[in-house]
Amino acid sequence: MDIHDNNRISMYVIGNDIPINCQDLDFIYVNNLDELTLDSPSVIILALEPKKQNQALLSLHQDFPLWNSQVYVLQESTLTEYLSDGIFDPFKITEQWKQHQSKLSLIEEEPTDKLLAWLWLGLDRRLLPLCQSEKRELYYYPLLHCYFGEDYEPYHYFQLEEKRGYLEKLNTVDKIRLCSSCHSGHLNYIETCPDCKSANIEEILSLHCFTCGHVGKEQRFVKQDKLQCPNCFTKLRHIGVDYDRPLERYQCRDCQLSFSESVVRVRCLSCFHMNETSE
Structure with missing residues (x-):
């Protein structure tokens, strides 16, 4: 960007004409990014529809020496908060x-x-995470990906720069759980057999007859809307007196184990690894 002696400011506009009449501003219109040459710090204004914006x-941060410039938009889009000055x-x-x-x-x-230079130069610039469900890890940092690539692991970088005093934590946005095998955030919490881990x-709704000790499915005890033991034919009127319900409420159809409580485990929907919740 050039600042002339007459205090007029020249700015590069990518996209449509800007319907603004301001005597102190000169707009230099550029049809697309291929025509943009940033030889010095500049002001860039994007006048594009959201998807192209x-x-x-992304392209400005990835392909141009943009760290010393300012980037503004005319309307909000998904990446406005993460990659522009608003x-x-x-x-x-x-x-x-x-x-x-x-x-x-x-x-x-x-x-x-x-990346640090870009953040430092802007008073309101932040390194923010964006949630996108199609991403394996659910959250990612658009600005970090622009400068270091999509496969870059951010957390070591954060720890290092925070230790050096160049980055500071602001607030917790969310907490997520990741697969211990592939670090995917696409997880399914399921009740499983405590022995063979099958889902x-x-x-099983069962009853235990106190008279003869018979244990069976509840539906076999029902006769004409009343409870009666199918083994000794005793009428069961009061739970805790004539009968009770066994502790074993579940049965695994794969290994046939009967048990009182299932175990919640986590199946990764990306690599299908079965995780323990403690992991």
């Missing part, structure tokens, strides 16, 4: 650019970590 934001305001841009230049003057040479279990 997201693509442009909605363009023609009445604030002059002061915003002066503040940006003031901090930029403190950087004597091109930084090695351009093929059924709940």
Whole structure:
């Protein structure tokens, strides 16, 4: 971006014409990113529909020396909060650019970590996680992926930069559980057999006759809407006196084990590994 002696500011606009009449601003219109040449710190304004705007934001951070520039949009999109400086305001841009230049003057040479430089130069810039259900890990950091690639593991980077004092935790957005095998967040919590771990279990409603000790399914004790032992034919009127319910409420259809409580385990829907909840 150039600041002329007459205090007019020139800005690169990618997309449609901006319906703004501001005497102090000069708009340089660019049809697409291929025509954009950033030889010096610049102000870039995206005048695109949301889908193309997201693509442009990704491309700007991945393919251009954008760390020393400012990027604004005309409307919100999925990646606006993560990769831009927000909605363009023609009445604030002059002061915003002066503040940006003031901090930029403190950087004597091109930084090695351009992601940190981008964050430091913007007063309201944050490294934020975005939740997308199609992602294996559910959450990812769009800005981090732009500068280091999609396969980059973020948590070691966070720990290192926090220890060095360059990054600071702000707040907890969410808590997720990840597969101990492939680290996917797509998990299914299921009740399983405590012995063979099968999910093929059924709940059994059984009764125990105190008179003869017979134990069987409840439906076999029902006769004309009343309870009667199918073995000794004793009428069962009071639970705890004539009969009770056995502790074993479930049965595994695979190994035939009867048990009182199932065990909740976690099957990964990405690699199908069966996780213990303690993992």
